Amino acid sequence: MAMETFSYDNKIVRNFAFATAIYGVVGMAVGLLVALQIFEPAANLGSQYTTFGRIRPLHTNAVIFAFVGNGIFMGVYYSLQRLCKARMFSDVLSKLHFWGWQLIIVSAVVTLPLGLTTSKEYAELEWPIDILITVVWVIFGINMIGTIMKRREKHMYVAIWFYLATFLTVAMLHVVNSLGLPVSLFKSYSVFAGVQDALVQWWYGHNAVAFFLTTPYLGLMYYFLPKAANRPVFSYRLSIIHFWALIFIYIWAGPHHLLYNALPDWAQSLGTVFSIMLIAPSWGGMLNGLLTLRGAWDRVRQDPILKFMVVAVTAYGMATFEGPLLSVKSINALTHFTDWTIAHVHVGGLGWNGFLTFGILYWLIPRIYQTQLYSVKLANAHFWIGTLGILGYAIPMYWAGLTQGLMWKQFTDEGFLQYPIFLETVLQIVPMYMFRAIGGGIYLIGAIVGVYNLVLTARQGTLLAEEQASAPALVADTEPDTAKNVYGHRWIESRPVQFLVATLIAVTIGGVIEFVPAFLIKSNVPTIESVQPYTALELSGRDIYIREGCNTCHSQQVRPFRSETERYGEYSKPGEFVYDHPFLWGSKRIGPDLARIGDKYPDAWHYNHMIDPRSMSPGSLMPPYPWLADQSIDLSIIGKKLSVMKTLGVPYSDEEVSSAADNTMAQAREISEGLAASGINVESDREIVALIAYLQRLGTDLKAQRVSDNKQYKPKPYVRRGY
Amino acid sequence: MYRQILESIQGIEIYPVMSFVIFMIVFVLISYKAFRMKSSSVEELSYLPLEDNHGNIKK
Numbered sequence: 057m058a059m060e061t062f063s064y065d066n067k068i069v070r071n072f073a074f075a076t077a078i079y080g081v082v083g084m085a086v087g088l089l090v091a092l093q094i095f096e097p098a099a100n101l102g103s104q105y106t107t108f109g110r111i112r113p114l115h116t117n118a119v120i121f122a123f124v125g126n127g128i129f130m131g132v133y134y135s136l137q138r139l140c141k142a143r144m145f146s147d148v149l150s151k152l153h154f155w156g157w158q159l160i161i162v163s164a165v166v167t168l169p170l171g172l173t174t175s176k177e178y179a180e181l182e183w184p185i186d187i188l189i190t191v192v193w194v195i196f197g198i199n200m201i202g203t204i205m206k207r208r209e210k211h212m213y214v215a216i217w218f219y220l221a222t223f224l225t226v227a228m229l230h231v232v233n234s235l236g237l238p239v240s241l242f243k244s245y246s247v248f249a250g251v252q253d254a255l256v257q258w259w260y261g262h263n264a265v266a267f268f269l270t271t272p273y274l275g276l277m278y279y280f281l282p283k284a285a286n287r288p289v290f291s292y293r294l295s296i297i298h299f300w301a302l303i304f305i306y307i308w309a310g311p312h313h314l315l316y317n318a319l320p321d322w323a324q325s326l327g328t329v330f331s332i333m334l335i336a337p338s339w340g341g342m343l344n345g346l347l348t349l350r351g352a353w354d355r356v357r358q359d360p361i362l363k364f365m366v367v368a369v370t371a372y373g374m375a376t377f378e379g380p381l382l383s384v385k386s387i388n389a390l391t392h393f394t395d396w397t398i399a400h401v402h403v404g405g406l407g408w409n410g411f412l413t414f415g416i417l418y419w420l421i422p423r424i425y426q427t428q429l430y431s432v433k434l435a436n437a438h439f440w441i442g443t444l445g446i447l448g449y450a451i452p453m454y455w456a457g458l459t460q461g462l463m464w465k466q467f468t469d470e471g472f473l474q475y476p477i478f479l480e481t482v483l484q485i486v487p488m489y490m491f492r493a494i495g496g497g498i499y500l501i502g503a504i505v506g507v508y509n510l511v512l513t514a515r516q517g518t519l520l521a522e523e524q525a526s527a528p529a530l531v532a533d534t535e536p537d538t539a540k541n542v543y544g545h546r547w548i549e550s551r552p553v554q555f556l557v558a559t560l561i562a563v564t565i566g567g568v569i570e571f572v573p574a575f576l577i578k579s580n581v582p583t584i585e586s587v588q589p590y591t592a593l594e595l596s597g598r599d600i601y602i603r604e605g606c607n608t609c610h611s612q613q614v615r616p617f618r619s620e621t622e623r624y625g626e627y628s629k630p631g632e633f634v635y636d637h638p639f640l641w642g643s644k645r646i647g648p649d650l651a652r653i654g655d656k657y658p659d660a661w662h663y664n665h666m667i668d669p670r671s672m673s674p675g676s677l678m679p680p681y682p683w684l685a686d687q688s689i690d691l692s693i694i695g696k697k698l699s700v701m702k703t704l705g706v707p708y709s710d711e712e713v714s715s716a717a718d719n720t721m722a723q724a725r726e727i728s729e730g731l732a733a734s735g736i737n738v739e740s741d742r743e744i745v746a747l748i749a750y751l752q753r754l755g756t757d758l759k760a761q762r763v764s765d766n767k768q769y770k771p772k773p774y775v776r777r778g779y
Numbered sequence: 780m781y782r783q784i785l786e787s788i789q790g791i792e793i794y795p796v797m798s799f800v801i802f803m804i805v806f807v808l809i810s811y812k813a814f815r816m817k818s819s820s821v822e823e824l825s826y827l828p829l830e831d832n833h834g835n836i837k838k
Contacts, residue, residue, distance in 0.1 A: 138831055213827040279828050288825040296813040297806075304805055308798060326798060333802070525831070545812040546820060562805070569798055 060208065060529050063522040064137045066424040068150045070519055072130035073417060073424075075158065076123055077507045080413065083118030084500045090115050091493040094646065095486045097669075097679040104683045105169040109605025113180045114168040119405060120178060122161045124269055127413040129157070129196070131276040132219050134420060136203055139213045139279070141527040145202025149195050156192035160185060171603035172242040175638055176257050178264050179233050183244045186234040193230065197223045204552045208527040211549045214295040218275030220552070221303050221559045225267040228563070233260035237700050240693055243599070245700055250633025254314055254641055255323070259567060262310040269404065270372075271303065273412055277345050277369065280416050284361050290347035294340055296545055301337035303559065305330050307566035312383035315392065316615040317628070317641060323570065324385070330566075331383030338376035345369040360435035364415030367443060371407020375400060390465070393611055393645040395485070396457030399450045406446045406499055414438065414506050421510050427517030434509045441502035448495025456488035465619040473622050478648035479673055486677075584631035587757045589706045590750070592716040593723040595697060596689050597750025600743050601640070604681065611642035612651040612754065625652035626758060635706045647678055652755035659727055660734035662748045684744035689724070691717045691741070723749060 092099040093108045100107040137144060144150050163185045167173075173180040181189070200223060204212065212220075233256055236244035248256050282289050289295060311327030346369055349356055356362040378400055382391055391397065422429050429435060463481040466474035475481050548555050590598060601607070614620050616627040628651050633639055657665075661672060666684055669676035695716040702708045712719065721740065727749060728740035738744065 135828070139827060209827065211824055211827065213824065215828070282825075282828050286829070288822075288829060292821045292825040293813040293816060296816075297810055300809040301806055304802060329799065330802075545809075545816060546824075549824070565801060566798070 058529060059526045061524065061526040062143050063524050065133070065144050065147065065150060065521075066519065066523050067521045068144065068147075068154060069130055069134045069420070070424055070514075070521075071154050072126045072133060073421060073510075075154075076126035076130055076413060077417060077510060079118060079122035079126060079161065080410070081500070081503050081507055083115060083123045084496070084503055086111060086118055087115040088493060088496050088500055091489070091496050093679065094677060095489040095493075097677055100679050104171070104604075104681075107604070107679050107681075109608045109679075110169050110171055110173075110603075112608045113173060113177075113605060114165065116178060117164050117168065117180065118161070120264070120268065121164070124273075124409050124413070125157065127409070127416070128222070128268075128272040128276070129153070130420070131280065131416055132200065132272065134424075135215055135276070135279040136200060136219065139209065139216055140203050140207030141209045141525065142203055142207050145199050145206065149199040149202075153192060153195045153199060156188065156195060160188055160192060163188070167242065171605075173602060173605065174234075174236065174244065174246065175602040175605070175607055175640060176233065176246065177261050177643060179230075179257070179260060182242045183234070183236055183238050184241065186230070189230060190227075193223070193227055197227065201552065201556075208530050210530060211546070212552060212555065213279070214289075214292070214299060215275040215279040217299050217549075217555065217559075218271045218278065220556055221299075221563070222267050222272040222275070224556060224559055225263065225271075225303070225307075225563045228567075229260045229263050229267065232567075233257060237703060239697050239700050243693070243697075245697075245704060246638035247704060248639075249635060249637045249704070249706075250639050251630045253637065253639040254317065254633075255311065255571065257639070258313040259307075259310040259570060262313055263307055265401075265404070266306040267303075269409055270306075273372075273409060274298075274302075274341055276412060276416060277341075277365075280412075280419060281345055281348055281365050281369070284359070284365060284415070284419050285349055285352055285355070287348060287352065290344050290350065294344045298337050298341040298344060300562065302334075302341065304562045304566070305334050305337060307563050308570065309334060309383065310570065312388070313643065314641075315383070315385050315388045316617070317613050320630075326570065328383050328385060331380045335377060335380045339373060342369055342373035342376070345372075360432060360439050361415050361418045363436075363439050364411045364418065364442075367439075368408050368411035368415060371403050371411065371446070375404035375408060378403070389615070389617065390461040391457055392615075393643070394457035394461045395453045395488070396461065397644065399453035399457060402449050402453065403446070406442075406449060410499075410503075411442065414442070414503075417506070417510055421513050422517070424520055424523075425514050425517030426520050427513060430509050430512040430516060434505055438502045438506045438509065441505065442499055445495055445497075445499025445502055448498055449492055450495070452488040452491035452495065456485040456492070459488070460485055464623070465617070467619070473619065476623065478623070479676060482646065482677055483675055583634065584629060584758070587632055587634060589635045589701070589708060590753065591723055592694050592698060592712070592720040593689075593746050593749045594753045595701070595750075596694060596720060596743075597746035597748070598640075599697070600684070600747050601750060602638075606650075607640045607642045608644065609642075609646040609678070610648070610650045611645050612649065613641040614649055614651050620649070624649045625755065629758070632755075632758060635701075637701065637704055637706070650751065650754055654752045654754040654756040655759070658734070659730050659748050659752065660736055662751055663731055663736050663738070663744060666744055666747065681744075684747060685738055685742055687743045688739075688741045689720065689743055689746050691720060694720055720746075 089099065089106070090108060090112050097108075104110070133144065133150070160181075164181055167182060167185065168180060172182050174182060179186075200219060204216065204220075235247045237247060238244045246253050278289060278295060308330035309327055311323045312331045313327075315324050315327065346366065349362065349366065352362075356366055381387055382396070382400060418429060418435055460481050463475045463484060468474050548558060612628075614624045614627045621627055663685075665672040665678075666681045668680050668682075669678040670680075695713055698708050698713045698716045702713060724740040724745045727745050728738055728742075731738055731745075
């Protein structure tokens with residue numbers, strides 16, 4: 057067999073490696089700023105561009121797509137070349153991929169603080185950036201599959217299966233969840249509404265965790281853990297089962313994010329059952345990783361790289377055990393909307409993704425720079441600081457989540473809510489928020505120490521940009537076509553195209569079965585006569601609510617518990633949201649639910665509360681929004697907004713569309729006159745007026761329904777403003 | 780945007796059951812395939828990432 061010589065591209069690996077290190081520090085620093093703002097709103101620096109609702113998405117996007125994203129590509133570009141015994145398919149594509157991805161990150165850093173957002177979690181970026189993401193992702197896919205096609209090793213090692221599944225599924229998730237109709241260059245509406253939108257969003261959100269934070273990192277684990285330990289994976293057979301079971305089950309579990317929300321029961325049960333089943337493959341994978349180190353624990357004690365990896369895999373096991381538990385309805389009833397969820401994701405984020413990334417960096421940088429790690433001592437220090445940081449973060453958040461969850465549900469002996477004032481339950485856990493910020497700060501310090509160590513390592517070595525290698529060319533299939541070869545798993549392991557098809561089938565079945573009924577069946581979303589589309593002004597207000605990220609702190613979803621109906625009012629029905637493009641149910645309650653806020657307070661209360669929350673709710677942790685009283689409503693695109701909504705199926709008349717701007721101002725004047733009567737003088741074209749109109753509308757349609765259903769019960773006659 | 784084509788579907792409860800059955804079939808099939816693999820080829824495949832680790836690999 058003739059040997060072929062070629063070289064591995066280490067420069068692209070180096071680029072992604074430093075991108076992940078730098079964005080890790082940046083993303084975590086933004087996280088720390090967000091954490092400070094929760095207990096000290098003044099930490100928003102008094103600027104709308106750095107206020108909580110806008111930079112919390114910046115934090116999540118930065119750590120997911122910039123830190124972990126670049127981490128994935130670093131690991132894939134290193135391991136794929138070696139596993140395929142081939143250079144990357146195209147240097148040009150590698151470069152386009154790298155710079156394209158950094159361009160996406162920079163666009164996120166610019167647009168999110170400007171409030172340009174779709175509001176859908178981890179999919180906040182607006183449509184032009186979504187298109188860019190699609191293009192860059194496809195470039196990555198072509199480059200990866202091209203490399204696999206020209207490989208010199210017949211069999212694709214398990215890591216590669218995880219990479220392929222990642223590519224395929226993320227592409228599908230991203231495209232479906234981003235479907236929207238543009239209103240302007242930086243504004244679009246989701247084509248889905250209400251329940252459907254929620255289902256699609258959490259099918260995406262859940263599987264973004266699965267196929268962006270988990271499967272690619274499992275691929276990395278299957279490559280770098282054996283590498284660092286210098287021994288093969290514990291059980292290759294187990295890895296086959298791990299792979300197929302995991303990708304097949306994961307996709308179904310999305311609805312567990314919507315338990316007790318306005319979602320059909322069968323979809324909720326599906327989410328629960330599949331979430332519990334997920335324990336099996338997840339733990340199979342974890343054990344496979346940990347047992348790889350059996351008999352090598354003495355080395356783990358000395359080698360910081362293995363330590364990082366062991367804690368990472370353990371954190372993976374903890375998070376994937378906890379996830380299914382949180383999907384059990386009775387547990388979810390307590391933990392959903394609380395900080396428990398935040399603790400859960402940070403065990404995964406800081407432990408699994410963070411520690412595995414650093415473990416790989418410490419292993420990889422000295423190798424491509426042909427040197428030793430600058431300081432093993434510092435790496436050990438980083439390990440201990442990081443571990444302390446994870447504990448310092450997670451423990452206070454579990455505590456906070458449990459405390460607040462219990463307080464929300466606590467009744468007095470007389471049957472009243474023990475803590476009817478929501479703010480009381482927030483102030484109770486403020487010390488926990490402070491400890492959390494300290495824990496996060498410690499972890500960040502560790503990360504900075506790590507980056508310092510890596511930079512000095514790089515400086516003392518020289519980059520081996522082109523690493524020479526040689527391998528025999530892949531000759532045509534010489535194995536006899538015995539039944540075993542044709543039908544065994546080995547068969548598919550050497551056929552990337554068939555492999556992709558099988559993966560595609562595995563990941564689409566779940567999605568299809570979940571969506572088809574929810575989309576086709578009317579009875580799943582019973583319509584409510586009195587639910588009407590928003591007026592033009594209310595729609596403008598809703599877009600301001602989205603821009604400011606109010607949904608990062610406020611849910612709009614009253615769950616069917618007595619503790620919630622007592623506190624907020626009637627529980628939410630699927631039919632209430634049929635005109636909500638996008639849905640705004642939220643996932644975390646730092647403030648109270650707003651689904652029934654309409655008519656609860658006078659307009660003047662809202663005005664004062666928005667300008668300075670503490671004036672109305674002493675000690676409030678909600679940030680002030682004074683700029684809303686200075687900025688004017690954008691009347692130029694309001695007509696376009698209504699017409700896009702109309703295209704999406706919201707029943708606006710042509711007349712309503714054409715006179716949208718006039719109607720906006722007419723309703724706005726009515727509100728500002730009312731405010732003037734209470735001694736508040738504000739121009740009627742100000743954004744705050746639109747936001748008040750929207751808040752006052754929330755939940756009132758259902759009250760109108762009750763009035764007509766039951767003539768006995770008349771709360772306050774609901775008069776729909778005629779706009 | 781979406782069309783509400785069907786007014787209702789008979790026996791929606793079958794969906795979760797169906798999902799479960801599909802999964803079990805796939806799972807059993809894959810496990811069967813995995814355990815039927817030849818030990819020698821399993822060994823060979825699991826060493827793929829270590830091929831360029833020069834020096835002593837603990838077998």
